[in-house]
Amino acid sequence: MDILVDALTTVISGLHKTIRRSFSDSSSFSLTELQTIALINRNGKILPSELATKTKITTPSMSQILKKMEMRGIINRQSCDSDKRKVFISLSKAGKDIVEQARFSRNEALKTLIDARLNVDEIKILEQALPILQKLNA
Amino acid sequence: MDILVDALTTVISGLHKTIRRSFSDSSSFSLTELQTIALINRNGKILPSELATKTKITTPSMSQILKKMEMRGIINRQSCDSDKRKVFISLSKAGKDIVEQARFSRNEALKTLIDARLNVDEIKILEQALPILQKLNA
DNA sequence: CTATTTTCGTTAGGTAAACTAACTAGTTTA
DNA sequence: TAAACTAGTTAGTTTACCTAACGAAAATAG
Known part of the structure; x- marks a missing residue:
């Protein structure tokens, strides 16, 4: 054992x-970043805290990753109506393209x-x- | 697949x-550092380049790890007689203690x-x- | 045998991917 | 309605590597 x-x-x-x-x-993406993209894709929309838990990093680290992705135009943010602290993350067109392309590379x-x-x-x-x-x- | x-x-x-x-x-040791200690222990004496290959890091990175370990008194260096470029790495008493202790922790x-x-x-x-x-x- | 190339290890400096501490703003509980 | 908690972010730091460049020793080529 x-x-x-x-x-x-x-x-x-x-x-x-x-x-x-x-x-x-x-x-040009780290392993965690690609996993993040895959998770967003699989879930449609998902919270930063959930992404952090599932990729096993802290929320501040996830925040950094999402910031970078937003600057690159890969994700969209949409704040939650019922709880204004929450932010739903979803893939932009460019983000979905990366998922397709990543499927091969x-x-x-x-x-x-x-x-x-x-x-x-x-x-x-x-x-x-x-x-x-x-x-x-x- | x-x-x-x-x-x-x-x-x-x-x-x-x-x-x-x-x-x-x-x-207080990284995963690679503990693997390095285990490899030295298993081999008795071993070259830095072999340690680098087996732990899948570069020789400069291994050099840094060994430097740190030498400062902590964990390893001994013994230069090779037949080839003066080579350095045999072995565990000191303190290093062997860590192996024993690591077996449990x-x-x-x-x-x-x-x-x-x-x-x-x-x-x-x-x-x-x-x-x-x-x-x-x- | 000398000159060149290769090998072993190291030093110096840089970077990516994470972390902690501290904050804002919104929500729940006492 | 004040205190405590939660979601997310920002700022700064740490860790665990890396590449480039080098000195010294050994192997190879001319």
Whole structure:
């Protein structure tokens, strides 16, 4: 069990470095930023605090990300009528374009690694393990 | 396949944040630093360049980490006789103490998560997936 | 054998992605 | 209706890396 935890930690740390590097090389968005865009897209509209929780960063950090995205014209803000403190975030046209484009360009690094190093059976095991990892990450 | 890659990316990113946070709260060493200590411990003596490769950072970054560790009295340097450019890194007494102590304190966060959220079967699947993830991370 | 290139490690300086502390404004509770 | 809480933001800081440039040692080429 300790061995599992240690090895999992190493693997997560290493893969994270690989993925982060390939993102900053190719995409002008960080991993968290692309996840934010994906979450907004999936939800239609969503609050900054929810985005922060789901991406596991603080609200001030999310605030910065949204500020940058607003300046780039990727998102729209719409303040809530029933509670004026709340701000609904949604994607602009430009933001939706990024989602479409990201569908192809996103995460080539990991995809290439999987293609190059894993066989069909191994990918199957990975698919089985995925919901378990998601449970840990929830 | 794209879904697998995307979901895996999200999971790795999220778990990485969780793990990193719990490390910086409890340990005064970063994840990479603790991995470095573990690698030195496992190898007895090892070169900075090897440590950089295995932790997936650049040699200058590793140089900084080793400098900090030397100042803290955690490692010893011993220059190689047959090749004077090389420097063997090994753990001092204080470094070995950290390894012992880390064996218990290390990564409580992930261990707790696994205990709380996964059953025996799920842990088994995770154990099967581990060598595959290691293959990706190699 | 000398001159060039390569390798190992380091230093200096810079940057991205996060953080904390402190604030404003709106909402709920006592 | 005053106090406490919540949502979001701003300002400033920290962390964990990076690149560029370098010195010293070793390997290779002419």
